[in-house]
Amino acid sequence: MSYAIDIQVQPEVKPFFDPQTHTFSYVVKDPFSKACAVIDSVLDLDYAAGRTATHHADTIATYIEQQQLSVDWIIETHVHADHLSAAPYLKARLGGKTGIGHRITQVQHTFADVFNEDEYFARDGRQFDHLFADGETYYVGDMACLALSTPGHTPACMAHVMGNAAFVGDTLFMPDAGSARADFPGGDAGELYDSIQKILDLPDEMRLFMCHDYAPGDRDFCYETTVAEEKRSNIHVGQGQTRASFIAMREARDATLGMPQLILPALQVNMRAGAMPTDASGRTMLKIPLNRL
Ligand SMILES: [Fe+2]
Secondary structure (H helix, E strand, C coil), rough: CCCCCCCCCCEEEEEECCCCCCCEEEEEECCCEEEEEECCCCCECCCCCCCEEEEHHHHHHHHHHHHEEEEEEEECCCCCCEEECHHHHHHHHHEEEEECCCCHHHHHHHHHHHHCCCCCCCCCCCCCEEEEEECCCCCCCEEEEEEEEEECCCCCCCEEEEECCEECCCCCCCCCCCCCCCCCCCCCEEEEHHHHHHCCCCCCCEECCEECCCCHHHHHCCCCCEHHHHHHHCCCCHHHHCCCHHHHHHHHHHHCCCCCCHHHHHHHHHHCCCCCCCCCCCCCCCCCCCCCC
16 A cells, blocks of 8 residues: 655654653654644553542643644544543643544443443544544644554554654554554454554654653663664564464463553543543542453
């Protein structure tokens, strides 16, 4: 498949690292205007206390205000299982439209069952302002951007290509860390392999921005690489690893991984576009379904 990608367009990319969940959030600025997009923001959660805070989001918001940027989009690359989204907070403070991949509906159906949601929980993605279709072109200011469906880690995963920068979500990690897990409900190692090939088919000089990094081997945290570097040295898919051997490796490895610490709160909140669930009286309340994951 070929896409209208303009590698000459060079957006300014500002990373914001959340050390608690090892997540990189990004502010991506259109080089032609003051418009920007926020990708994968994080709401702080003290899980033991059931208390949220906006320290990470405030750092992002302050940067945007100081730079006098206008927010066009607040994007989730997928329904994260390891942190809560701060999208509603940032939208209320800065404006912009929230968006996620159109297969969010599948994720909502799956986890509506896990969390025994009632009929008031919509499963059609309406909690988000926009659902991106695969191959959809949209704009941050005057910069054309491309949404690419990259299922495998989760069904609704998308990579977002903005000029010479691609935000790959949980598909590839840095070359020395490989790839994201594919064992959550709705995940599929074969689909993940196919999605990764889609990313590796982008131009070699495309900058790739990670959603997570865990700094293996005590190196520093890293968030940026290129298509060429991933093809050359990614430990899971580099050097033309076959689909069958990737699936075998991924499934064997996933079987050894524990669930992310915040998966239960994160899914309940993120499948609502970051809104907090409430009980019958309207109080914000999270559920812990037993023996379902
Ligand atoms: Fe993820």
